[in-house]
Amino acid sequence: MRTYRKFGAIMALAIMMVITAACGNSGDSTKTNNGSTTTTTNAQNTNNNNSSSDKKITLGFAQVGAESGWRTANTKSIQESAEAAGFELKFSDAQQKQENQIKAIRSYIQQKVDVIAFSPVVESGWDTVLKEAKDANIPVILVDRAVDSKDESLYLSFIGSDFVEEGRKAGRWLVEQFQDASETINIVELQGTTGSAPANDRKAGFEEIIKENANLQVIASQTGDFTRAKGKEVMQAFLKAHKDIDVLYAHNDDMALGAIQAIEAAGLKPGEDIIIISVDAVKDGMIAASEGKINFIVECNPMLGPQLMEMVKDVVDGVEIPRRVATEEATFTSEEALEALPTRAY
Numbered sequence: 001m002r003t004y005r006k007f008g009a010i011m012a013l014a015i016m017m018v019i020t021a022a023c024g025n026s027g028d029s030t031k032t033n034n035g036s037t038t039t040t041t042n043a044q045n046t047n048n049n050n051s052s053s054d055k056k057i058t059l060g061f062a063q064v065g066a067e068s069g070w071r072t073a074n075t076k077s078i079q080e081s082a083e084a085a086g087f088e089l090k091f092s093d094a095q096q097k098q099e100n101q102i103k104a105i106r107s108y109i110q111q112k113v114d115v116i117a118f119s120p121v122v123e124s125g126w127d128t129v130l131k132e133a134k135d136a137n138i139p140v141i142l143v144d145r146a147v148d149s150k151d152e153s154l155y156l157s158f159i160g161s162d163f164v165e166e167g168r169k170a171g172r173w174l175v176e177q178f179q180d181a182s183e184t185i186n187i188v189e190l191q192g193t194t195g196s197a198p199a200n201d202r203k204a205g206f207e208e209i210i211k212e213n214a215n216l217q218v219i220a221s222q223t224g225d226f227t228r229a230k231g232k233e234v235m236q237a238f239l240k241a242h243k244d245i246d247v248l249y250a251h252n253d254d255m256a257l258g259a260i261q262a263i264e265a266a267g268l269k270p271g272e273d274i275i276i277i278s279v280d281a282v283k284d285g286m287i288a289a290s291e292g293k294i295n296f297i298v299e300c301n302p303m304l305g306p307q308l309m310e311m312v313k314d315v316v317d318g319v320e321i322p323r324r325v326a327t328e329e330a331t332f333t334s335e336e337a338l339e340a341l342p343t344r345a346y
């Protein structure tokens, strides 16, 4: 009996030592985030000291809206990957309004989700709500679009495309097409949502490249809010105001597709009378390209769900994650679009 009691006491002590060591380890396993956000990640470890295998992970995702084919594919990717990962996904659609996204993020904070992810509709104005998430020890991951916050400890990572490079790719193709031009080439530009990262960056990247050739002149530039309806409406106005448009640069396929309707209604041939460049490479855009109505598409990959779920799992498990995950993307001429179409997933 005495032997049993002694053995029991030794076992109890051993168990306590193991528990103490485990707690100590969890407190020490700081996620570095490239060394820049130690405080956030320490706090996050305290908040989520369950590993992903212990309990169902809750992810709050504040989506921009449903403005384009790209967005629809992106939403599907996020919802399907969350389900495949076994996460509980709280999903909201902000209908392209920043105040709706802020409300959704606040509600995720109140609900104490494990991780918040969102695609910011515009770049500015996020510091207050991101600080609230930080104070609640809830890690934030930016998906698709970035914010312009100076305080980088307000979010853990950013997964998405390099929008400036996308604009440059569009510009490089155009410069090459018109390298021998001896007269002015009139370009009209359909910008994405005003103040959004893709609109700002695609414009900047394109301008950076086309200034190499003084013949390439943007004669009109206006937002089409990334939608087909607005793309059509603004293109109608461009066509009324300018009789000599040579090139349309649209920041996404949907606006280009709307513009094509306007061009055809004006009795012109898209892709011939007006050269068209767009961004995204979603199914409808690729079909238009394969028909020669869009001449060049820069791909922007919406399938960000799997990468996001991997990252969320790592965050909860206290695994170090990269500060920036860039998406790999291609470009398509009409011929290349025709070839790629049969195997295109979105």
Ligand code: AHR
Pocket: 067, 068, 069, 070, 071, 144, 145, 198, 226, 251, 252, 253, 254, 279, 280, 300
């Ligand atoms: O942020 C990505 C952009 O948003 C896509 O290019 C556009 O189609 C979407 O609405």
